[in-house]
Amino acid sequence: MGKKRIVASVMSVAMLCSLAACGGQSAQSSKTIEFWDPYPQYTAGTSWDKYVQTCKPDGYELKRVTYPQSDLLNNLTTAAKAGNAPQIALIDNPKMPSAVDAGLVTDIKAAGVDTTGFDENIEGPGIIDNTWYGLAYGVNTLGLYYNPEILSKAGVDPASITDWDSLNAALKKVTDAGFKGITFAGVSGEEGVFQFQPWFWGANGDMSDLKSQAYQDALDLVSGWIKNGYAPKSATTDNQSAAWDVFLTGEYAFAENGSWQELTAEKKGYKMIPIPAKDGGVAPVPTGGEFITMPIQKKEDKDKTAAAVKVIECLTGGDNLKKTADEIGYFAAKKDVRAEQEQENPVWEQWAKSVDAAQGRTTKMGLKYEDASAQVSEDLQNAMNQQ
Template sequence: MKLSKIRAAVALTAVAAMTVGVAACGSSSASGSSENDKTINFWDPYPQHKAGSDWDKLVQSCAPDGYTLKRQGVATADLINNLTTAVKADNAPDVAIIDNPSMPSAVDAGLITDVKDAGVNTDGFDENIEGPGVVDGTQYGVAFGTNALGLYYNPQVLEKAGVDISSIKDWDSLNEAIKKVVDSGAKGITFSGITGEEGVFQFEPWFWGANGDLSKPESQAAKDAQDLLAGWVKNGWAPKSVATDNQSASWDLFLTGEYGFAENGSWQAAAAQEKGFKSIPIPAKDGGVSNVPTGGEFATLPFHKKANADKTKAAANVINCLTSDDNLVKTNETLGYLAAKKDVRAKQVAENPLWEPWVDSVEKAEGRTTKVGLKYEDISATLSKNLQAALNS
């Protein structure tokens, strides 16, 4: 969607009466005030990073000369709704960090603008990670980096079961390993199959590992992946609770030390290391590394009807600061992501070997919306419905 269309779309839906509601969740002064002209309002979906945290300090350090930066953490589930209200009232933040599956919807609703045109440096970033931020050839956001899904394992459990982790090359060898673990008296594998996008996120590596195509959510590949995961439950290798477990709940089960394997994210890597757990990439059905969905968020510039060119440039420079080569490692380490630039990622891995097992997965990762755009919402709903039916059959 071009900027002129965005302006038209937002103008048609602007509701001045919403201004009061926005004050509770965003900027406190009207966009035309002199105070607000020198304040960069910055929203992110990290309310867990409180004022004074490492993330908060890093963001604050990127305030341009002459500007004050006001950061607000907003829960992921609320951010798009709050941003929609703020854009309609022309009281939007100057920078908003948006979850990557929400990018096409944010563009379609006219909430965000062309970051490249505004002066954000988009050179050198990995196309696969940045894919969800590009809609109809226009880049509406920049991803700092990404998280990824992998297959964690408990070396003590596997050793007792006589499982050599290097033997796991495909689904058949993974199933053989899980069976050995269960036969040894331990528990098999945990994962999240909860209804909605969180469960779909964990399903997609298996779907793509069977050569699945998101444009065909009810293909044989989808059935093969459903049968694999549902088979673990039917065999007693995975707990029945996977149908309702989110990623945190399934990880808590793995932390008991009773399970051999767990599908979970790179954001758990530090906690896993403390426990002595390790990880490998998720295997594809017939061998090799399965593609996984890119995780993480995009730094965007929300739409303002009363645009201030100097302030827009300043907001763009905040993003440039956070994504500069000097800061990109720090930004990703603070958030627990791998950098979206190959050379910077290599530096990050060299400085923190914790990330080395995740490099292959990140470099093969796919954006969930990159190829299907707005259709992803319906596709995800279909995948979720069918997975739930399989897990509960």
């Protein structure tokens, strides 16, 4: 459904409810804060579930509801139409412009949430027209993992991989030595675009210009890996989980994948380097993760709004920001707090440059990103499947 039609639908239902005396938020208790998140894997009684409950305001119950990432925004739209939206919802960061355009979320800063000190490059997707519609407590992002054993046998020094040419030289070297090259997720849709962006951005590309030389160079790079036998043909349909499973076979030298795989990589003895830009340096990588939002309520309850703000500030304020990020395995959205995470577990130090260089997918383009992403996905599939 188009964004304008979503807004129209919400307004139409609001009018019908007014005429029919709909109950609005009567389905919710006046002393219950509903908290929606896209982490159904964290069931009742898990560490995350218990942690969220510690932020329950005095005099209120906190009801946590979970949906798969792909379903949460649709369910929020339905709840808004019914006048039964939750007080807090965690929305996937590339979906923030859609949520704002559909009139589903409100200005959390105006509601009283403290946004001081959060990193601009991480918070970008939640700030639209200078209004804070969401607050990211942390992010995940992408890096280039490698198998030290394979690189050693093939005579490749990971420190020598500083640009595309040196990466391709390393891929040729490991495949000539009888090993396999690189796994990545080229699956159709946003997940494949997410993995393509570091290469595109690393060539100084911009999602608003899909006719640039940088765009063609990035398409040629990724499709060339398949053509040259460096990457498996399954990369065209592999999501990030499947691509990681291929890397875990121990047959591949490299894998482009997320920071959420780091602890598994550490156990396997795998290492990580930042994704190199075309001509050297660290490529900008896209931020992943969610924004804490406050859905718009048909019937405003100032006390309930204040209670919801307390929940958000409990999760994002002071020492709790690190605890919240650690619970989900994210890098905290404040640089000084990330430094604490790195001190506690030095394995995160290698990710620091990538996180500092990261950028939001929708920060510059807003709603236009959705169409651009769809075009990139189509072009990427065409390029890879022509090999």
